[in-house]
Amino acid sequence: xxxxxxxxxxxxxxxxIEAAVVFxxxxxxxxSTLSExxxxxxxxxxxxxxxxxxxxxxxxxxVLTQLEVSTGEGSVFVVRDGKTSIAATTGGNPTAGLVFxxxxxxxxxxxxxxxxxxxxxxTTTAAxxxxxxxxxxxxxxxxxxxxxxxxxx
Amino acid sequence: xxxxxxxALGVAGGMLAGAAFIRRQGASRERADLYxxxxxxxxxxxxxxxxxxxxxxxxxxxxNARSR
Numbered sequence: 001x002x003x004x005x006x007x008x009x010x011x012x013x014x015x016x017i018e019a020a021v022v023f024x025x026x027x028x029x030x031x032s033t034l035s036e037x038x039x040x041x042x043x044x045x046x047x048x049x050x051x052x053x054x055x056x057x058x059x060x061x062x063v064l065t066q067l068e069v070s071t072g073e074g075s076v077f078v079v080r081d082g083k084t085s086i087a088a089t090t091g092g093n094p095t096a097g098l099v100f101x102x103x104x105x106x107x108x109x110x111x112x113x114x115x116x117x118x119x120x121x122x123t124t125t126a127a128x129x130x131x132x133x134x135x136x137x138x139x140x141x142x143x144x145x146x147x148x149x150x151x152x153x
Numbered sequence: 154x155x156x157x158x159x160x161a162l163g164v165a166g167g168m169l170a171g172a173a174f175i176r177r178q179g180a181s182r183e184r185a186d187l188y189x190x191x192x193x194x195x196x197x198x199x200x201x202x203x204x205x206x207x208x209x210x211x212x213x214x215x216x217n218a219r220s221r
Binding site: 042050058060061062063069074087089148 | 182183184185186187188189190191193195197203206207208210211212213214215216217218219220
């Protein structure tokens with residue numbers, strides 16, 4: 001699914017989310033709920049800075065996958081999956097579990113469009129080949145039986 | 154007359170104290186929750202060094218999102 005479409009679905013589903021942006025590890029914006037492109041870039045840059053600062057808080061082996069920072073002005077949520085991240089802002093006292101669930105769903109719907117399309121082609125061609133081969137085998141196996149019938153009679 | 158003025162002052166004082174209390178509670182609720190791949194979670198409350206770094210950045214994100 002297109003990132004813009006995924007974000008449109010997200011804001012339709014979750015009334016708590018005020019603004020959201022999808023960006024990659026280079027800070028490139030894939031989609032945003034903000035109308036102006038410049039503002040989306042600024043939001044993605046600020047969210048990437050927040051993510052980088054959060055990574056620096058704990059220098060462990062495990063990777064930071066999601067965060068919530070709640071302030072007096074509202075809350076910021078960031079969910080990361082590989083190189084793609086989604087950041088969203090909400091008002092005060094959001095239902096964190098629901099927001100995380102919606103953000104993960106949106107991120108999941110954005111990602112497969114680029115990754116699974118070539119894989120699908122491979123599986124379908126492989127499936128076709130296997131079915132064709134099995135069909136040939138079946139016909140080859142059947143042929144002698146049809147030939148035997150006239151000889152037998 | 155004096156009673157009514159005292160009552161009005163009392164109500165206003167109570168309202169100010171209540172507003173200050175709510176504001177203080179809201180400020181103390183400021184925190185950062187970090188979730189890691191291995192399932193661990195780190196909660197940083199307002200006043201900790203980690204939260205002091207993350208909270209201003211989060212405010213900037215919110216300001217960017219709301220600015221028109």
